[in-house]
Every structure is written in C-alpha cells, then in structure tokens.
Amino acid sequence: MNPEELLEIAERIVGWGRDGEQVEAVVGHSQETDVRVYNAEIESLSVAESQGVGVRVIANGRQGFAHAGTLDPDVLAETLAEARDNAVFGSPDEFFGLAEPDGVAKAELDLYNPALMDVSTELKIDLALELEQAVRAGDPRIVGVESADYGDAVSADAIATTSGIRSAGRETSCYLSAYSLASEGDETQTGFGFSVAREPSALDVGVAATDAVERATRMLGATQPPTERVTVVLDPYVTAQFLSIIGGTLSGEAVLKGRSLFADRLGEKVAAQTVTLVDDPTNPEAFTASDADGEGLATRRNLLVDSGQLGCFLHNSYTGRRSGGASTGSAVRGYASTPGVGCQALALTPGTQSPQELIAGVQNGVLVQGVAGLHSGVNPVSGDFSTGAEGLRIRNGELAEPIREITIASTLQRMLLDVQAVGSDLTWLPMSSAGVTLVVAEVTMSGT
Amino acid sequence: MIDESVVTETLAEALKTGGDFAEVFVEDRQSSSAVLDDGKVEELSSGRTRGAGIRVVVGDTTGFAHTSDLSPSGLARAARAAAAGARGGSGTTNVVGLRQVQAASPNKVGVLPETVAKGTKVDLLNRADDAARAAGAAITQVSASYADGRRRILVANSDGLLASDDQVRTRFAVSCVATADTGMQTGYESVGRPIGFELFEEYEVDALAQTAANRALTKLAARPAPSGAMPVVIGPGGGGVLFHEACGHGLEADLVAKQASVFRNRVGDQVAHSEVTLVDDGTMAREWGAFAIDDEGRPAQRNVLIQDGILTDYMWDLLRARKEGRHSSGNGRRQSYRHLPMVRMTNTYLANGSNTPADIIAGTDKGVYVAHLGGGQVNTATGDFVFGMTEAYLIENGQITEPIREGNLIGNGPEVLMGIEALGNDFAMGSPGTCGKDGQGVPVGDGTPTLRVAAMTIGGTAA
Numbered sequence: 001m002n003p004e005e006l007l008e009i010a011e012r013i014v015g016w017g018r019d020g021e022q023v024e025a026v027v028g029h030s031q032e033t034d035v036r037v038y039n040a041e042i043e044s045l046s047v048a049e050s051q052g053v054g055v056r057v058i059a060n061g062r063q064g065f066a067h068a069g070t071l072d073p074d075v076l077a078e079t080l081a082e083a084r085d086n087a088v089f090g091s092p093d094e095f096f097g098l099a100e101p102d103g104v105a106k107a108e109l110d111l112y113n114p115a116l117m118d119v120s121t122e123l124k125i126d127l128a129l130e131l132e133q134a135v136r137a138g139d140p141r142i143v144g145v146e147s148a149d150y151g152d153a154v155s156a157d158a159i160a161t162t163s164g165i166r167s168a169g170r171e172t173s174c175y176l177s178a179y180s181l182a183s184e185g186d187e188t189q190t191g192f193g194f195s196v197a198r199e200p201s202a203l204d205v206g207v208a209a210t211d212a213v214e215r216a217t218r219m220l221g222a223t224q225p226p227t228e229r230v231t232v233v234l235d236p237y238v239t240a241q242f243l244s245i246i247g248g249t250l251s252g253e254a255v256l257k258g259r260s261l262f263a264d265r266l267g268e269k270v271a272a273q274t275v276t277l278v279d280d281p282t283n284p285e286a287f288t289a290s291d292a293d294g295e296g297l298a299t300r301r302n303l304l305v306d307s308g309q310l311g312c313f314l315h316n317s318y319t320g321r322r323s324g325g326a327s328t329g330s331a332v333r334g335y336a337s338t339p340g341v342g343c344q345a346l347a348l349t350p351g352t353q354s355p356q357e358l359i360a361g362v363q364n365g366v367l368v369q370g371v372a373g374l375h376s377g378v379n380p381v382s383g384d385f386s387t388g389a390e391g392l393r394i395r396n397g398e399l400a401e402p403i404r405e406i407t408i409a410s411t412l413q414r415m416l417l418d419v420q421a422v423g424s425d426l427t428w429l430p431m432s433s434a435g436v437t438l439v440v441a442e443v444t445m446s447g448t
Numbered sequence: 449m450i451d452e453s454v455v456t457e458t459l460a461e462a463l464k465t466g467g468d469f470a471e472v473f474v475e476d477r478q479s480s481s482a483v484l485d486d487g488k489v490e491e492l493s494s495g496r497t498r499g500a501g502i503r504v505v506v507g508d509t510t511g512f513a514h515t516s517d518l519s520p521s522g523l524a525r526a527a528r529a530a531a532a533g534a535r536g537g538s539g540t541t542n543v544v545g546l547r548q549v550q551a552a553s554p555n556k557v558g559v560l561p562e563t564v565a566k567g568t569k570v571d572l573l574n575r576a577d578d579a580a581r582a583a584g585a586a587i588t589q590v591s592a593s594y595a596d597g598r599r600r601i602l603v604a605n606s607d608g609l610l611a612s613d614d615q616v617r618t619r620f621a622v623s624c625v626a627t628a629d630t631g632m633q634t635g636y637e638s639v640g641r642p643i644g645f646e647l648f649e650e651y652e653v654d655a656l657a658q659t660a661a662n663r664a665l666t667k668l669a670a671r672p673a674p675s676g677a678m679p680v681v682i683g684p685g686g687g688g689v690l691f692h693e694a695c696g697h698g699l700e701a702d703l704v705a706k707q708a709s710v711f712r713n714r715v716g717d718q719v720a721h722s723e724v725t726l727v728d729d730g731t732m733a734r735e736w737g738a739f740a741i742d743d744e745g746r747p748a749q750r751n752v753l754i755q756d757g758i759l760t761d762y763m764w765d766l767l768r769a770r771k772e773g774r775h776s777s778g779n780g781r782r783q784s785y786r787h788l789p790m791v792r793m794t795n796t797y798l799a800n801g802s803n804t805p806a807d808i809i810a811g812t813d814k815g816v817y818v819a820h821l822g823g824g825q826v827n828t829a830t831g832d833f834v835f836g837m838t839e840a841y842l843i844e845n846g847q848i849t850e851p852i853r854e855g856n857l858i859g860n861g862p863e864v865l866m867g868i869e870a871l872g873n874d875f876a877m878g879s880p881g882t883c884g885k886d887g888q889g890v891p892v893g894d895g896t897p898t899l900r901v902a903a904m905t906i907g908g909t910a911a
Contacts, residue, residue, distance in 0.1 A: 038508075038706070044788060045533035046512040052497075063490065069497030070516040079496075086492035089566045093488055146708045146829070181707055181829055188710070190829045224905070227676040257486045258589045259625055261632070336495060376823040376836030377856030377907065381625055381634045386673070386855035386907040388825070388834030405832055407856050407907025409675065444909045446675035446858075 001029045001051070001071075003168035006158035013055060013076055014160045022058040023080070023162045024098050024295075027051075027071065028335040030155035033121070037128045037148050045125070054335040055083040061092035067336040095322040098163045099295035102326065106291040106298040107282035111171035113199040116152060123200065124150050127176060131205050135178050135193075138213030141220060144181040145212075146190070151175050152200070157335070159296040167296035172198050173287065175430060176208045182216035189222065191215025196287055196430040215369060219390060222402035225447040231365035231420070232408055232443045233358060233394065236427045236435025238368050239348070243433040246412060247279065247343035248380050250304050252319035252330075254341075261383045261413060262310055270310045271416035276349035277305040279314060279330070286345035288432050294331035294339040302328050304346075305416075316341045347434035351422040355437040358423055365394040366445060368408060383412040389445075407446045418442050449474050449612075450500075452546060454520050455604045462504045462527035463606060467534055469505040469770075470527075471605040473743060474518065475785040480561065481595040484573035492566055501785040502526045504534040505767065511535070514786050544608030551747035553740035554733040557616045558646035561596035568645075569594050572653045576622050579654035583661035586668060588632075589625035592657070596645070603745035611745035617736075617891065618647045619880060622657045626664035633670070633853075635663025636838065640880030640891075641734050663820070663839050666851045673840070673855035673908025679815035680857065680904045681808055681843060685876035686820045688894025691726060692796050692883065693824040693833040694861040695719075699753050700779075700791040700885075701762040701769070703828045710831035710862055711759065719759045720865035723801045726754035728763055730778050730794035736880035736893040737794035744780035744789050751777045754865075765791045783888040793883060795893035801871020805898035808870045810846040816906055817841045817848050818857065821878075831861035837906075856907040864901050872898030 010025040017023035029051040036043045053076060054067040064087030068079045132148035152174035159167045177194035193211030195204040234242060254260035262270060271277075281290045281299035293299050295317055303311045315323065316331035316339050331339035359367065372388035386409040393400040410418070423437030455472055462470035480494045500523055501514040511533025515526040561569075576592040599615040619640030626633050637660040639651045682690060698709040711719070720726075730748030732738050739748050744766040752760055764772075765780030768791060781792035809817065817840060824835025834856050841848045877895035 041507075042509045042535065044510040044512060045535070046514075046788065047529050047533060048512075048514050048786060050514075050786060051516065056491075065491050065493040067493070067495045069495075069499065072516075075496070082494050086494060086566070089482070089489065089570050090491045091484075091488035093490075144707045146703075146706050179708075188707075188829045190708075190827055257591075258627070259632070338491060338493070372825045372827065372832070373823070373834030373836060373856050373858075376825070377834065377854070379634060379854050381632050382667075382854065383631070384854045386836075386909075388832070388856055388858045388907070390832075404830070405858055405860060405905060407675070407834070407858055407905060409673075409855060409907050409909045411909075444675050446677075446905050446907045448677050448905075 001156060003156045003158055003170050006156055007160060007166065007168040009071060009076065010158045010160035013080055014162055016077065016080055017162045020059060022098050024056040026054045026157065026159045026335045028155065028157040030153050032151065032153045033124060034149065034151040035125050035128045037132050040129060040132065042125060052335045053079055055079050056338055057083040057087045058096050058098065059087050061094060061096060062087045062090040063096050064090060065338050095318055097317060097321060098161045099165055099297050099317040099327060100163045101165060102297060104298040104300060109284055109289050109291050111289060113172045115199040116154060116172040116174060119200050127200060127203065127205065131176050131178050131208055134205055134209035135180050135212045138209055139217050141182045141184055141217050142180055142213055143183040146179040146181055148178045165296035167292040169292060174200050174203060176203050176205060178208055178212040180212040180216045182220055184220045187220060189216050189219035218392065219402045219404065222390065222404035224405040225403045227446045229442060230445050231362050231439060231441045233362060233365060233367045234438040234440065235367065235369045236425060236437055237429065238371050239438040240429050240431055240433045240435040241371060241374055243346050243348065244431065245378055245380055247346045247433060249412065250313050251341040252313040252315035252323055255313050256319055256322055259381050265310050268310055269308050271305050271308045272419040273308045274351060274422055275305055275308050275416060275419050277346065278303055278349065279343045279346045281344035283345055286428050287430050288345050290344060293329045294333035297327055297329045299329045299344060314341050314343065343432050346432060347426060348422050348436050350424050350426040350436055352424055353421060355423050355425055358421055358437055358439050359394055359399060360397040362394045363396060366403065367392045367394055367399060385410050385412050385415060409444045409446065415440050449476055449600060449602050450518055454523065456546060457520065458502065458523040458527050459604060459606050461524045462502055462531050465531050467504045467506045467531065469606055471503050471603065472500060473785055474500045474602040476600045477597065479595065479597040481593065482569055482573060483593045484577055485591040486589065487577060489570050489573055499785040500526060502530040503788065504530045506534040509534050510788065512788050544606065546604055546610040547608050549609055549611035549741065549745055549747065551611065551740040553613065554731045554738045554748065555642040557644040559644040560616065561618055561645050562598065564645045572620065572648065576653045576657040579657035580622060580624050580661040583658050584665050586626045586628055586665055587624050587661050588627040591623045593621050595619045601743065605745065609745045611741045613740040615642060615739055616644050617642050618644055620653060620656065622660040624661045624664045626668050628668045630668055633664050633667035635660045638879050640736050642736065642738050643734060667853060670851040670853045672910040673852040674906050674910045675908045677903045677905045679812050679900060679902060681812055681815060681817045681898065681900045682896065683817065683819040684872065684874045684898050685878040685895055686818060687896035687899060688797055688878040689821050689824050689835055689881065691798050691896065692793060692892065692894045693826040693835055694859065694864050695726065696793050696796045697826050698828045698831060698861055699762045701764045702791045704762050705768060708829045710829065714759050715761065717759055718757050719862060720754055720757045721868045722757040723871045724754055724757050724865065724868055725752065725799040727752050727799060728793050728796045732795040735795040735877055736891050742778045742780045743782045744776060746776045746778045746780060748794065749778040763791050763793065765789055781890045783890060787888050790886065792885065792890050793892050797877065797895035800873050800875045800897050803870050803872050805872045805874050808872055808898050808900050809843060809848060811870065812843045812846060812900060815843045817843050826861065833861055834858045852908065857904055858907060859904040864904065867902040868899055869902050870900040874898055
C-alpha cells in the first residue's frame with residue numbers, strides 16, 4: 001500500500017475522535033522477501049506482507065493505547081475503542097499530549113528506490129547463492145556457510161493526529177549477510193559479513209564475503225590471554241554497538257526519570273576532546289535516515305556531545321514538554337507501541353587517521369573485532385561496562401595473534417574520557433548508529 | 449479459529465503445484481499490558497494479532513508466506529505464494545484426511561486475564577511502587593510492568609495432523625534504581641507462569657518489589673567485580689541460563705546439522721561430570737516454556753539431553769527429524785505466524801546432585817557466588833558463551849562476603865560442563881526468560897541446583 005492510502009486510514013481513525021479527546025493513529029505496511037540458501041540450494045524463501053495500526057488516546061489527562069496487526073475496517077474502530085477504554089485506567093499527567101506541528105521543515109531524503117520492485121525473485125536468489133559461493137571460495141579453511149541470506153523490504157507508514165500532524169512516507173531496503181565457519185584441526189571459528197543498500201544493484205557481494213571469510217579465519221588458533229590492562233581498538237561494528245548504549249543514556253526520558261548517568265551534566269566535559277557525537281536522521285548517508293520521527297515531526301540534527309562537552313539530550317513531545325523545552329524530533333516507535341525517545345542516526349565525527357595508522361600507534365593493545373553479551377553485561381544506569389570479546393593482539397603497532405574468551409571492562413563514564421582517537425573510516429550500518437574505528441585506553445581485559 | 453474444510457482446501461492449494469509437505473499455522477493472539485514508571489501508570493495497552501503462516505516443502509527447500517487475511521481466498525493466496533517460494537516440484541502429494549491430535553495442556557488456567565478488570569491490574573502496579581519505595585530511602589526510581597497474553601494456535605499439515613492449543617501467560621516485573629554517593633545501581637525481579645491471573649495468589653507483588661529494591665540497595669555498597677579466571681558458585685534457580693547458553697543451544701539439531709555446534713558427533717560421549725543430567729521438558733507444568741503442543745503440532749515432551757554426564761540426544765523439529773527418519777522431540781517453535789518454526793528449547797534444567805549448598809560454598813576457598821544472572825549469549829560453533837551477573841558476591845575462605853558490581857561472566861560450554869565439580873540438592877527454577885535465536889523470541893524456562901564450576905572468567909575491573 002502506498003503512503004497516501006495509509007494516511008487516509010490514519011485520518012479516518014482520527015476523524016472518529018470525540019470532543020475533549022486527543023487521538024493519534026499510526027499505520028504501517030510492509031512487504032518483505034527473505035531468501036536463505038545452504039549448500040547451493042534454497043533452504044527457505046519467504047514472502048510476507050504485514051500491516052498494523054496503533055491508536056493513542058489522551059482524555060482527561062490520561063493516556064491509553066491499543067494496536068492490531070491488521071487494517072481490517074472493523075478492527076480500526078475496535079482498536080480506537082480499546083485505546084479509549086484503556087485511557088480510563090492510566091494515571092493523570094499534565095504533560096501528556098500529542099505532538100503539535102512545530103514549523104520545522106522535513107529534510108528532502110530519497111529513501112525509496114522503485115528499482116527494487118523490478119528485481120525478480122531469481123535475481124534475489126542468485127545474489128544469496130553468489131554470496132555463499134564467494135564465502136566458500138574465499139579461503140580453503142572455510143568449511144561451511146551456516147547461512148547466506150538475501151532480504152528486502154518495502155515499508156510505508158503514516159501518522160495523523162487531532163493536533164494537526166499529517167505525515168507519511170515510504171522506503172526500500174535490502175541486505176545480504178553470511179555466517180561462515182572456518183576450521184583447522186579440531187578448532188572451529190565463526191565470522192559474519194553483510195552489505196546493505198536501498199536496492200539490490202548497490203549491494204556488494206565482495207565486501208560481505210571478504211568480511212565473513214576474514215573474521216572467521218583470522219580467529220583460528222585463538223587462545224585465552226592473561227588478564228591485564230590494555231588499550232583497545234574497537235572495530236567499527238563494535239563502536240556502533242557501544243554508541244547505541246551511550247545514545248540511550250542521553251535520552252530525555254532516562255534523564256527525567258533519574259536513570260541517566262549524564263543528568264545534571266549539560267555543558268560539562270563528559271568525554272575526551274576528540275569526541276563529537278551527533279544524531280542526525282536527516283543525513284542521507286545513514287541507512288536509518290528518516291524525514292519524520294515516530295510522532296510525525298520533522299527529524300533534525302542534534303549535537304549531543306561537542307568536543308567532549310555535553311550539548312543536549314534527545315526528546316519526544318512528552319519529555320520535551322516536561323523538561324520545559326520541546327521535542328527534538330527524536331520519538332522512536334513502531335505501530336505496536338507508544339513513542340519512546342531514542343537516537344535514529346548517531347555518529348561520531350570522524351578523525352583523520354585510518355585504522356592502520358591508529359593500530360600502528362598502539363604499543364600494547366587489542367583489536368576488538370566482536371563483542372558478545374552487551375545486553376547483559378552493560379548497565380546503562382550505573383555505567384558498569386563488561387562484555388565478552390574476541391579479536392587480535394596488537395604488539396608494537398602491529399596486529400599479532402588472535403585471542404578469544406576475554407572480557408573487556410570499564411565504565412561508560414571512563415571510556416568516553418579515555419577515548420584516544422576516532423578513525424577516519426566512518427561507515428553507516430543497518431542500525432541506529434554508525435561505525436568508526438575507536439581507540440580507548442585503560443580497559444581491563446580479563447582472561448586466565 | 450477456521451473451519452476444518454478451509455484448512456483442508458488451503459493445504460490442497462499449497463500442494464497443487466507439487467511438493468512433499470505443506471502446513472498451515474493459524475494464530476490468534478491477544479495481549480494486554482500496563483507499565484508504571486516514575487510513580488505513574490503510564491498507560492494500559494492492548495493488542496490483537498491474527499494470521500496464518502503457510503509453508504510448503506519441496507526437497508530441501510521451504511517456501512513460506514503469511515497473511516493476516518484468514519478468509520478462504522486470503523489463505524489460498526498465501527498458499528500459492530508459499531508454493532511459488534518452494535519453487536515447484538514434481539508430482540503431487542495428496543493431503544491425508546485430518547486427524548485431531550489430542551494433547552492435554554500441562555497448564556491449567558484458573559482466571560483468564562481478559563476477564564479481570566483493568567483497574568485490578570493497575571492496582572498491582574501501584575502496590576509494587578509503594579512497596580519498592582518503602583524498602584529504603586535510597587530507592588529513587590521504580591518501574592513495574594504487568595503483562596498477559598493469550599495465544600490460540602491451530603496447526604494442520606499434509607500428513608493429516610490437526611492440533612490446537614490455547615496458551616495463556618501472565619507476567620509481572622519490577623525494576624528499581626537506588627542512588628547513593630557511589631552512583632546509581634539497579635535491581636530487577638520478575639515472575640511469570642503459563643497460567644492466568646491466579647499467578648497473584650502465588651506471588652505477592654509487594655514481596656517481588658522488595659526483592660528488586662534490595663538487589664539495587666545491596667549493590668550500592670558493591671565493590672568492582674574481580675577480573676580473571678576463578679571458581680564460580682551459582683545459586684539455585686539463578687544458574688539455569690548458564691546451561692541454556694553453555695550447552696542447550698549447541699544441542700539444537702538444526703545447528704548440529706550445519707556443523708555449527710561443538711557438540712556435533714558427540715552423542716554417547718561423556719561431556720560432563722557424571723552427576724550431571726540435563727533435561728529439556730515442555731511438559732513441566734506451570735513453567736514458562738510449557739505448552740500442550742509445539743508450533744508444529746507435536747505434543748510437548750520431556751527430553752533427556754545429558755544422562756549422568758553422557759550426551760544422549762539433541763532436540764529436534766519436524767523438518768530436521770523427517771530428514772533423519774525419526775520423530776520431532778516437540779521442540780519446533782516460532783515467535784508468531786509471521787515466522788518459520790525452528791528447533792527451540794522449552795524448560796531446560798540441570799537435575800539435582802547430592803551436595804548441600806552450604807558444603808559447596810564452604811568448600812570454595814576464593815571465588816564468586818552468583819545469586820542471579822541476567823541474559824546470556826553463545827556462539828554454538830565455538831561453544832564460547834557470556835552472561836551477565838546481576839547479583840553476585842565474593843567468596844572468601846568458604847564464606848559469602850561482599851557484593852560485587854555487575855559484570856559479564858564468560859566461559860566455554862564443553863569446558864564448563866566438564867568443569868562442574870559440585871552439584872547441590874536444592875533444585876529451583878529461575879525467572880521466566882525469552883530466548884532469542886535468528887531474530888525470533890520465544891518464552892523459555894530454566895533451572896539448576898546450587899553448583900560450582902572449577903573456573904570461569906569474571907569480567908570485572910578489579911585486579
């Protein structure tokens with residue numbers, strides 16, 4: 001369905017609002033194709049169409065919400081009725097309210113590429129097969145490809161409110177990804193690689209395959225090193241995951257609810273001079289770019305950390321209003337939930353040195369190529385940071401033996417202050433933060 | 449949910465262009481949840497999702513399509529899309545007449561959550577908030593959540609299987625922040641069962657809130673966690689996730705078949721201390737991962753994976769079992785009708801040993817006692833796993849002493865299994881969990897008695 005049809009549905013629901021009632025309707029629709037190949041055969045081919053609606057009602061200072069996984073006309077009215085009934089039971093809050101048009105113009109972004117629609121299923125399958133073949137052929141030690149996937153999606157959404165918001169848009173996306181198995185003797189190691197784009201001809205099979213091969217093979221022979229304090233060089237993909245956690249601590253919701261490390265620190269130095277952190281969903285380079293946020297307001301560039309100094313927090317309409325300011329266009333959500341607050345396209349301003357130059361400057365360190373358990377070992381409230389990791393030793397400025405079964409630990413506060421350099425290799429990834437090589441000193445590496 | 453005749457027609461449509469196997473999975477899910485945060489009930493939320501997923505298998509290829517349109521024409525359209533995905537086949541397979549599979553649910557639901565007044569659910573949240581804040585002046589923030597869900601499923605396939613289940617789940621969680629001049633700490637506690645609102649006859653939300661608050665308060669005085677390899681004692685219940693990660697995933701037949709498990713070709717081998725028996729049991733009444741049938745229509749089973757230290761079997765779903773000419777072990781599960789099923793755990797636990805927990809602790813000279821674990825993750829191909837310690841203490845000279853701050857614990861599955869040196873007699877199940885695999889989350893349970901592992905690596909910052 002196109003965005004206009006979805007907006008028409010959202011407007012219809014909003015039109016059913018009663019006097020004294022604020023109503024917001026979010027409508028989404030997507031079409032997806034996923035191909036997985038294994039041993040040069042198609043393992044599965046899925047085609048899917050999904051749609052849904054979420055309705056938020058605010059009445060008498062209370063909020064209620066309901067959602068449904070269909071756009072069936074009968075269900076729309078039921079969903080509104082359910083949200084209305086739910087609103088009776090919430091606590092009153094003077095700051096509840098929908099977004100209101102704020103005059104900020106939407107960025108011109110080209111997120112929809114109709115070329116995707118003309119791509120045959122055969123070509124999609126061929127891309128996945130080609131990727132699997134390329135990974136297998138990449139190194140004799142590659143003994144298997146656990147999965148090689150192609151996926152794409154065309155998604156559209158629309159939002160309308162009784163406060164005058166009207167927003168609709170659509171985008172296309174596709175990806176290739178592979179998980180590889182490398183083996184030597186009794187030992188097996190794994191690696192992954194991927195490529196993302198707006199349409200298939202922009203996908204890079206070579207990059208995805210090379211990464212999958214290299215990540216797995218270079219870990220062969222890895223051992224567990226002794227515990228010591230080292231400088232870590234984070235691979236771009238690891239940095240992006242680290243930034244996502246930092247981004248969460250800068251949410252206005254965390255600040256207002258006493259869950260942010262950085263509450264009361266606006267204007268203070270919270271990071272090394274070299275750290276400038278920007279959330280900018282209007283950047284067309286970002287795969288997560290978007291002209292509108294989850295409440296239908298124009299997205300905008302927010303300077304979170306400026307040369308180490310804490311610049312601002314992110315807000316949706318509720319947290320903006322409650323903190324005495326306004327939304328920063330940072331509402332994030334799907335149709336099945338009320339808007340939260342979050343980063344949409346977070347990136348460090350890149351430095352001048354390439355990853356090779358950065359590694360050359362490290363005497364005793366670790367190149368961290370992968371982390372595990374970030375969701376369990378990092379506490380964004382206390383700042384305790386501990387994660388499982390694997391990678392390569394750095395000795396006298398050169399990459400050395402692979403190591404595994406280590407953890408790296410510090411606190412989020414210390415790590416930001418201990419950033420030594422940001423690489424020049426900014427890479428946009430299929431997640432809400434960008435990757436770049438990052439050098440952090442004084443991290444505890446636990447091993448034997 | 450839909451007529452048997454429509455199911456039969458849909459299966460026939462799915463196999464019209466050939467194929468070895470076809471399946472229709474229909475799901476009707478309704479949910480309600482309420483969140484309290486910052487002293488206020490933010491909102492009640494309800495959801496309704498209904499749809500069908502259809503798969504067609506031709507050789508090694510599965511075609512899959514799903515739809516929220518449950519009309520005969522909507523289902524037929526999805527069936528054709530799934531058949532097209534399977535890339536056609538040779539010959540036609542007739543759909544065998546459907547036979548209803550009878551499987552009793554291990555879970556008896558007393559009070560359907562949908563019959564409970566919304567105000568009653570909201571009251572639980574306010575009570576939890578009051579109790580948590582009363583636990584100490586240092587408690588500066590409280591969040592509590594209530595959630596219930598009812599999932600009705602129907603599965604039918606071209607082998608003639610027809611089965612259905614009505615799965616109800618109710619869950620409650622409290623999260624607290626405690627603040628002191630040492631910084632902020634968090635504490636969390638949750639309960640959940642595949643039953644209705646009678647969950648709250650078994651658990652007092654006030655007590656849950658106090659437990660969460662105490663976890664946060666205790667950690668205010670916590671020292672940085674140590675770093676390096678040392679003996680680790682895991683408390684009852686809290687350690688189940690260790691075995692879920694350390695070996696559970698590696699015993700899933702789909703990963704084994706793809707050479708992506710360190711446990712491939714190990715059936716019959718001694719893989720753990722001879723006192724170790726590991727079980728995955730979907731029939732375990734009232735536990736979070738229990739159900740009558742799995743998402744392929746197979747009745748839940750109790751499967752012994754490791755018996756007295758010997759690896760006895762893997763866990764199987766329908767497709768992987770068909771290939772091996774055996775039956776599914778009732779482990780074919782999926783997040784929703786929008787997902788393909790795969791091999792998943794249910795309730796995974798380590799059975800009791802013979803030691804007393806007191807002896808296990810007293811016999812540990814220097815190490816870490818983990819009372820409660822957060823989530824974990826494993827690389828099944830290497831066996832390396834990681835999980836978070838959310839409540840842990842130092843053990844010094846055979847005694848539990850000071851609390852330590854949060855950190856990750858890492859190890860290698862096969863090594864940890866062999867490294868279990870003492871197993872307690874105080875078995876307990878842990879908190880309700882959600883297991884993620886290949887982008888799909890399903891509810892699982894886990895449990896252990898107190899146990900000691902000779903060495904695992906603690907990822908702290910202290911020397």
